[in-house]
Amino acid sequence: xxxxxxxxxxxLCASTLxxxxxxAESHGMALSGDLRIISDMSNPAPRAxxxxxxxxxGEMHPDLNIELTIVDREAWKTQIRNALGANPPDVxxxxxxxxxxxxxxxxxxxxxxxxxxxxxxxxxASTKGAMTINDAQWGVPYTYYQWGIYYRKDIFDELGLSEPxxxxxxxxxxxxxxxxxxxxxxxxxxxxxxxxxxxxYINSRTNGYDFHMQLARGEIPWTDDRVRQTFANxxxxxxxxxxxxxxxxxxxxxxxxxxxxxEAASYLMxxxxxxxxRDGGLTDDQLDFYQFPKIAEVxxxxxxxxxxxxxxxxxxxxxxxxxxxxxxxSTENQTKINAGDALGQLPVNANAEIGDDKFLQQGFDMLSNxxxxxxxxxxxxxxPAEMASFGMEGLQEFMVFPDNxxxxxxxxxxxxxxxxx
Amino acid sequence: MSHATVxxxxxxxxxxxxxxxxxxxxxxxxxxxxxxxxAVYVIIPIAQSFWISLHEWDGLGEATWVGTANYERLLGIxxxxxxxxxxxxxxxxxxxxxxxxxxxxxxxxxxLFLNQTVRGIRIYKSLFFFPFVISQVVVxxxxxxxxxxxxxxxxxxxxxxxxxxxxxxxxxxxxxxxIIAAGxxxxxxxxxxxxxxxxxxxxxxxxxxxxxxxxxGWRMLWYVILPQLRPATxxxxxxxxxxxxxxxxxxxxxxNGGPFxxxxxxxxxxxxxxxxxxxxxxxxxxxIAVILFILMLGFIAYFLWSMYQDEKGGR
Numbered sequence: 259x260x261x262x263x264x265x266x267x268x269x270l271c272a273s274t275l276x277x278x279x280x281x282a283e284s285h286g287m288a289l290s291g292d293l294r295i296i297s298d299m300s301n302p303a304p305r306a307x308x309x310x311x312x313x314x315x316g317e318m319h320p321d322l323n324i325e326l327t328i329v330d331r332e333a334w335k336t337q338i339r340n341a342l343g344a345n346p347p348d349v350x351x352x353x354x355x356x357x358x359x360x361x362x363x364x365x366x367x368x369x370x371x372x373x374x375x376x377x378x379x380x381x382x383a384s385t386k387g388a389m390t391i392n393d394a395q396w397g398v399p400y401t402y403y404q405w406g407i408y409y410r411k412d413i414f415d416e417l418g419l420s421e422p423x424x425x426x427x428x429x430x431x432x433x434x435x436x437x438x439x440x441x442x443x444x445x446x447x448x449x450x451x452x453x454x455x456x457x458x459y460i461n462s463r464t465n466g467y468d469f470h471m472q473l474a475r476g477e478i479p480w481t482d483d484r485v486r487q488t489f490a491n492x493x494x495x496x497x498x499x500x501x502x503x504x505x506x507x508x509x510x511x512x513x514x515x516x517x518x519x520x521e522a523a524s525y526l527m528x529x530x531x532x533x534x535x536r537d538g539g540l541t542d543d544q545l546d547f548y549q550f551p552k553i554a555e556v557x558x559x560x561x562x563x564x565x566x567x568x569x570x571x572x573x574x575x576x577x578x579x580x581x582x583x584x585x586x587x588s589t590e591n592q593t594k595i596n597a598g599d600a601l602g603q604l605p606v607n608a609n610a611e612i613g614d615d616k617f618l619q620q621g622f623d624m625l626s627n628x629x630x631x632x633x634x635x636x637x638x639x640x641x642p643a644e645m646a647s648f649g650m651e652g653l654q655e656f657m658v659f660p661d662n663x664x665x666x667x668x669x670x671x672x673x674x675x676x677x678x679x
Numbered sequence: 680m681s682h683a684t685v686x687x688x689x690x691x692x693x694x695x696x697x698x699x700x701x702x703x704x705x706x707x708x709x710x711x712x713x714x715x716x717x718a719v720y721v722i723i724p725i726a727q728s729f730w731i732s733l734h735e736w737d738g739l740g741e742a743t744w745v746g747t748a749n750y751e752r753l754l755g756i757x758x759x760x761x762x763x764x765x766x767x768x769x770x771x772x773x774x775x776x777x778x779x780x781x782x783x784x785x786x787x788x789x790x791l792f793l794n795q796t797v798r799g800i801r802i803y804k805s806l807f808f809f810p811f812v813i814s815q816v817v818v819x820x821x822x823x824x825x826x827x828x829x830x831x832x833x834x835x836x837x838x839x840x841x842x843x844x845x846x847x848x849x850x851x852x853x854x855x856x857x858i859i860a861a862g863x864x865x866x867x868x869x870x871x872x873x874x875x876x877x878x879x880x881x882x883x884x885x886x887x888x889x890x891x892x893x894x895x896g897w898r899m900l901w902y903v904i905l906p907q908l909r910p911a912t913x914x915x916x917x918x919x920x921x922x923x924x925x926x927x928x929x930x931x932x933x934x935n936g937g938p939f940x941x942x943x944x945x946x947x948x949x950x951x952x953x954x955x956x957x958x959x960x961x962x963x964x965x966x967i968a969v970i971l972f973i974l975m976l977g978f979i980a981y982f983l984w985s986m987y988q989d990e991k992g993g994r
Contacts, residue, residue: 332956335956336954336955336956339738339739339959343739360737360739360959361739363739363740364737364739364740366739448934448935448937449935450937503828503846504828504829504846504849506849506937506938506939507827507828507846507848507849507938638957643956643957643958643959644957644960646957647951647957647958651937651939651940652939654937654938654939655938655939658849658938658939669763672760
């Protein structure tokens with residue numbers, strides 16, 4: 259995987275947005291026939307967005323008969339294999355980075371590098387790396403979202419704390435929160451991946467983005483001293499009792515009430531958690547966001563998982579499929595679908611407008627100006643599937659029984675030597 | 680009738696092939712659909728599983744022949760350690776097998792208790808049968824709420840007696856037992872129904888005779904009732920063993936195999952390796968399936984053998 263030091267692009271493109279000519283959107287082509295789309299945007303808000311996109315696209319191309327199937331998001335993770343196998347649809351949803359590797363290797367995703375060479379796609383430079391395998395691009399992104407620490411501003415104010423920027427401040431804050439009878443962080447690790455977020459951040463802050471990606475590619479043994487340093491930093495928090503008890507029993511949603519009830523002060527999560535926290539009754543005055551603090555002197559790297567559209571290599575209507583992908587990433591559509599009342603996430607097109615929401619604004623600012631280390635796709639998308647499942651299980655065990663670390667690392671190293679051949 | 684004037688000089692027409700072989704062919708014809716479906720849905724997939732287990736395959740591309748490498752990794756043959764996940768899963772399966780059998784005596788005693796004629800007994804019976812009617816997923820959910828570390832009813836109950844809170848499903852040493860306890864709830868109901876029907880068939884004359892001979896209580900149960908319940912016991916034993924080996928939905932709902940994989944059983948591990956989000960190692964999953972199959976085959980062979988013995992004895 260290529261390094262993705264491309265975030266400067268966003269700033270560059272954004273500044274030239276108004277000055278430059280409007281990007282050519284090739285709506286002129288007359289499309290006909292059928293376009294079959296299978297989408298995994300099954301949650302209520304994304305579903306409305308997907309249906310809206312199809313309606314808009316259908317209006318532009320009245321002769322095109324669009325057939326949209328929406329599949330449950332979790333079920334799609336396993337169904338995509340069958341769907342792409344026999345009689346594949348034209349366009350499908352999936353995820354960036356390593357997650358698309360099996361389908362690229364099996365030749366099930368179509369190479370769309372030609373789209374990426376079009377001038378309109380320059381506005382997508384920040385996510386190009388995540389869509390690139392073997393020097394070719396295999397799909398287009400449609401949304402992404404930042405990760406970071408969401409915290410109860412009212413609790414911080416009550417204790418006189420401010421947003422920490424260094425590991426020392428983070429720990430000092432946490433101690434103050436603990437002294438007030440609360441927990442610092444809520445987390446639910448029943449489904450494992452939430453622990454991956456903590457590892458991504460502590461490891462990339464301790465050893466840097468490049469080290470983290472080398473570890474993901476299996477180039478560094480898990481028993482390496484630098485990896486141990488990551489766990490040692492993490493352990494400082496665990497030994498303080500910073501995390502809520504019994505987190506191995508909760509899903510991430512079940513861990514939310516701790517934050518909503520004020521029993522825990524913060525949550526390392528993706529931006530999608532904001533909607534759930536607001537539903538839980540937290541107002542924007544009570545809720546705020548800060549970037550994961552610095553640990554060692556390395557550039558900030560950020561988790562910003564990207565969701566994508568791909569064309570199946572067996573697509574029947576390649577022209578319409580490519581046109582749909584162009585439409586998805588177009589400036590207007592990106593502004594529309596990522597707005598606060600739609601997906602409420604970050605647009606992938608640098609020329610698109612960010613939704614009027616303080617978390618989106620902060621997240622965009624952070625990813626544009628303060629993530630010079632690189633953009634991570636998240637533990638379970640950067641690491642190969644089998645390593646990710648071994649790894650996340652080990653991370654959960656470490657969070658409950660930190661003394662088992664040697665055994666965990668030996669196990670992960672064993673797995674690494676077998677998996678990356 | 681009226682035209683029988685010309686004698687028939689032709690020899691009798693040759694009967695068709697089917698007519699001649701009717702006796703031999705008809706049973707086969709009737710069996711054919713069943714044999715076909717059994718072959719397509721059971722026999723051939725078993726053979727395919729064996730075949731896949733000798734390959735490395737991600738379900739998409741070409742399968743690579745690896746011989747017995749999957750089995751060697753599972754069982755730790757050669758210079759590698761036994762797969763720890765497999766080891767945990769295997770011992771959890773054994774725990775399930777042994778503890779799940781508790782459903783049989785429990786079901787028997789509830790059945791004996793309910794086998795009386797009082798007002799409204801049918802309501803009581805259906806209440807006891809209720810857990811078997813609801814889906815395993817619901818049972819799993821109900822029990823995981825019951826076990827919740829803070830709000831759960833269990834902790835409220837033991838709190839009354841002054842014991843500290845426990846997080847059964849979060850503790851790797853207790854989680855499996857917690858799930859088995861949840862599984863026993865519907866399984867006991869199932870065994871109870873089997874025994875209730877069995878008790879209907881108990882010969883009252885034998886009970887009467889035993890009573891005259893002075894048998895009661897445990898001796899009556901052991902020497903008079905239980906022998907007559909043998910068919911029910913056999914069926915209860917079969918469904919319980921099979922149920923224990925198939926345990927999957929409860930684990931998936933209650934712990935998802937966790938914490939850190941301590942509640943996996945073979946069927947869950949097989950699913951994880953081959954079909955879950957991070958799976959698609961079809962060859963390895965198939966190898967686990969084959970081992971599970973061999974385990975089950977041991978029990979099934981025993982059941983078939985003992986049924987065969989019964990049939991022979993009955994003749």
